[in-house]
Amino acid sequence: MLRPTSARIPANAAVQTRSAVPCGVLVTPLSPSPPPRSTLAFEASLPPAALASYKSAAATTSTAIPRCTACRAYIGAACNMNARYWACAICSQRNTLPTRYSPILLAPPEALHIVPELSRHLYDLPVENIITPPPTAYIFLVDANGDQPFMDAARKAIRQALLSIQGVSIVGIMLYDHNVTLLDLRAEILRHFSPQDPSLNASHVFPPDQWFRTTNNQTVSKIVSMLAKFRAKEHAQVSAPTKSALGTAVKAALDMIETAQLLAARVLVLAATEPNFGDGAIQHASHPLPDDQQHPPKPLTRFYEQAGVRANLLGAMFDVYISSKTPVHVASLAPLAQISGGRLTMYESGEESLSADVWQHLNDPAVVRGLLRVRTSSCIPVADVYGCGVYQDSEVPEVYRLSCHGHTSTLAVEFRASEESPPANVRFASVQVAFQGVFIEPGSLPQRVLRVQTQSYALTGSGSVIRKEADSNAIATMLFHQAIATADEKSIGAARMLLFDWLANLFFRAAKKAEAGDTPGIDGNLTRYPALQPVPRLIFGLIRSFLFRQEPVDPDSRAALRCIWEDLSPELLAAAAYPRLYSFLNLHEKNNHELPLSSAAVKECGHPIFLLDAFSDVVIFYATSSRKDLQYPPPESSVVMRVRGQCVRDRPVAPKCVVCREGTPKDRWFKSFLIEDPLPGAAAQSFSAFIQGVADAAEGMLQSSKKQ
Ligand SMILES: [Zn+2]
Incomplete structure (x- = not known):
């Protein structure tokens, strides 16, 4: 759950400055708990009365944990x-230890492992709840303006979803265009209401007890047969301008959830057009300016942000899936998904992976109504918390509200080392993250759980030790979040500058001293710091990414990419920023070294097959030099395909998989990822020119520090 940027924590602010490494931890609130140490053999050796007294000491709910x-x-x-x-x-x-624990502390050390709160760094306990919670609601909002392939994909996705949420769940389905249409699952009819009548509240039209049905086999097949009504509009209807009242449907779903007093709900929006009617209609300027490439795309309406905040407070998580042939202004819709803890996924062409993504997202662990509290030793106060949809509570500023889902969903907590070092006898700094929320599992009742993790890290007075024990992917993730915040506050150019300046400062701080036979000066290869060696390429990859690059980027792609990247674990973010490139000697033999992303490296290695993992794309590439005896495409049984299978597994969004040969039109999939090559005529530099620029800036810092 916690991962520091370096295994060592700076003893004071001056050490932190000298290290050039951002100080903080990454938090993965829903990471799987490590398996508890088995105490079965020890338990068998105990007299039954002793065992019973040890077991009864363990807290059964969060209120019994000593604080x-x-x-x-x-x-x-x-x-x-x-x-x-x-x-x-x-x-x-x-603090006084409750007496119920005393026998355990006096027993052999193994006894401690019977009590999770005394023996584990990470433990989960249910929060006491006297009333049985109502079941989780699953609500689907489907854009009725979609074409037939979209409607088919939506139907397939809902059918998949219903199968995975079978059990104690309640379900609602709405279609929206110029009307909002509810599938009345009991009467098996459609009911319409118009967004133009503001006095209509969806929960008055359909009281929740009529609208929602607990699913079992019978209701699933009933709903599936009703889904046949999802048909694309006839041509005559299509020729009229489309009207899309998504905002009205979102508001109706939230009204329902509020009236039904649910603890948890998941709302899946399947959108095919830009909302342009009723609440939340996106109003474009009558004379739109060319796309602003200097700033991240901004919402044109605050409706979806406000709906996101309301959803967060009501325990509703919105996942938004967009498959549209025209722009939909993703930046306006994104806050709904982000603040409510859901995902926003955009499909460029086709929706083949829609039902797989929906299934995966529903089966991911998910938490709504989450409250996060970070406590730290006084020498490392919290400076900032970054992440998708995390925001400070308006009443208690130390508490962050966070709904999230997925084992890998990651936040970054930055510390500011204090000016003064702690007393000499203090050798560790500790961090505790307490996360309480309603855990949703498909088919089961929602449950309120408290999860506590505490870690201690050794303090050091040496910047060089911090660099030696640094974690390059964690550092890149922390810097990525800082760059996103800078882009929001200032501009995308300022975010690029932040990344460049940070790397120059690292080179300056890590410069070789005239000792141990080294030539003093800037070392762009960071030879003394193997742990930091991947960092320059990760920073270069971030600067060249769609989020921060200087060349024009489609605003919808930029906004959608941000929703996904902001949530990624360090390993996935590293693959997204600087894709991993492997080569193969043949279909069954993989080369052990990763290759840099340049056409020269591809040519020089001379191998016939390559696999490139860019997180959202996985590309298999056959070089022209490849021998004719190599089967194309590679058979499922080959090592190449097995490696691809490992890359694709457990991704929050199903990656696009491409197989291509050099010299065919599809080979651009591969070549566009060779980001170390200079782009003719573009502002982008080659990697070597970039590193030279950073080293020159670091040299300037070194010279001016000598003058002082
Ligand atoms: Zn304390």
């Missing part, structure tokens, strides 16, 4: 304890 009287942090394995007291890992306060 620090000074800072309210929770107990955990990182705390020192004896039979009477425990010392808080965060603030060192001595």
Whole structure:
């Protein structure tokens, strides 16, 4: 759940500056818990009465977990304890240990492992709940303006979804165009209401008890047969200008959820057109200016942001799937998905992977109504929290509201090392993340759970030690979030500058000293810091990405990409920024070294087959020199395809898979990822020119520091 940018924490602000490494941790709120240590053999050796008393000491709900009287942090394995007291890992306060734990502390050390809150760095406990929660609702909002392939894909996706949520769930389906149409699942009829009548509240038209049905086999097949009504409009209807009242449908769904007093709901929006009617209609300027490439695309209406905040408070998560042949102004719709903790996925052409994505997203772990609290030792106060849809609570500023889903969904928490070093006897700094929310699992009742993780990190007074123990992917993720924030506050150019300047400063701080026979000066290869060596390419990849590049980018692509990247784990973000390139000696033998993304490297290695993993695209490429005996496309049993299978597994969005040969039109899929090559006529530099520029800037810093 926690991953620091370096295994060592700076003892004070001056050390942090000298290290040039951002100080912070990445938080993965829904990462799987590590399996508990087995205590079965030990338990078997205990007298039954002793075992029963140890087991009864463990907290069964979150309210029974001991908390620090000074800072309210929770107990955990990182705390020192004896039979009477425990010392808080965060603030060192001595607290009285509840007497129920005393026998365990006096027993052999294995006894501790029977009690998760005393022995584990990460533990989950249910939050006490006297009333049985209502089932989770699943609501589908489908754009009735879609063409037949879209309607077919929507029907298939809903059928898939219904199969995975079967059990204790309630379901609602709405179509929207100039009207909002509800499928009345009990009477098996369609009911319409018009967005132009503001007095109509969806929950009055259809009280939730009529609208939602618990799914079982019978209701699933009933709903599936009703889905046959999803037919694209006849040609005569299509020729009229399309009207799309998505906002009205979103509001209707939220009204329903509020009236039904649900604890948790998931709303899936399948959109084919830009909303242009009723609430949330996107109003373009009558004389639109050319796309602003200097700033991230901004919403044209605040409706979806406000709906996102309302959804977050109501425990509703919106996943938005867009498959449109025309622009839909993604930047306006994105806040609905981001703030409510859902995903926004855009399909450029076709919707083949729509039902697979819907299925995967519904089966991912998901949390709504989440509250996140980060407690830290006083030497590393929290400076900022970055991430998709995380925002500060308006009443308690230390608490962040966060709904999220997926094992890999990641936030970045940045620390600002304090000016003063802690007393000499303090050798560790600790971080505790407490995350409480409603966990949704398909087919089961929602459950409120508290998850606590505490980690301690050794302090150091050496910037060089911090660099040596750094984590390059975690650093790139932290910088990515800082760059996104800079682009929002200032401009995309300022974000590129931030990344460039940071790397120049790293080169300057990591410059070789005149010692150990080294030639002093800037070292662009970071030879003394193997852990940091991937960083320059990751930074280069970020600067060249669709989010930050200087060349024009379609605003919808930029906004959609941001929704996905902001949520990625360090490994996936690294693959997205600087794709991994592998070569193969033949169909069954993989070369062990990753290659740089340049056509020269591809040519020089001389291998016939390549596989490029760019997170959202996985490309298999056959070079022209490849021998005629190599089967094309590669057979499923080959190592090439097995490696592709490993890349594709567990991605939050199903990647596009392409197989191509050099010299065919499809080979652009491969060549467009060779980002180290200079682009003729474009502003983009080759990687070597970029590194030279960074090294020159670092040299300038080195010279001016010598003068001082
Ligand atoms: Zn404390």
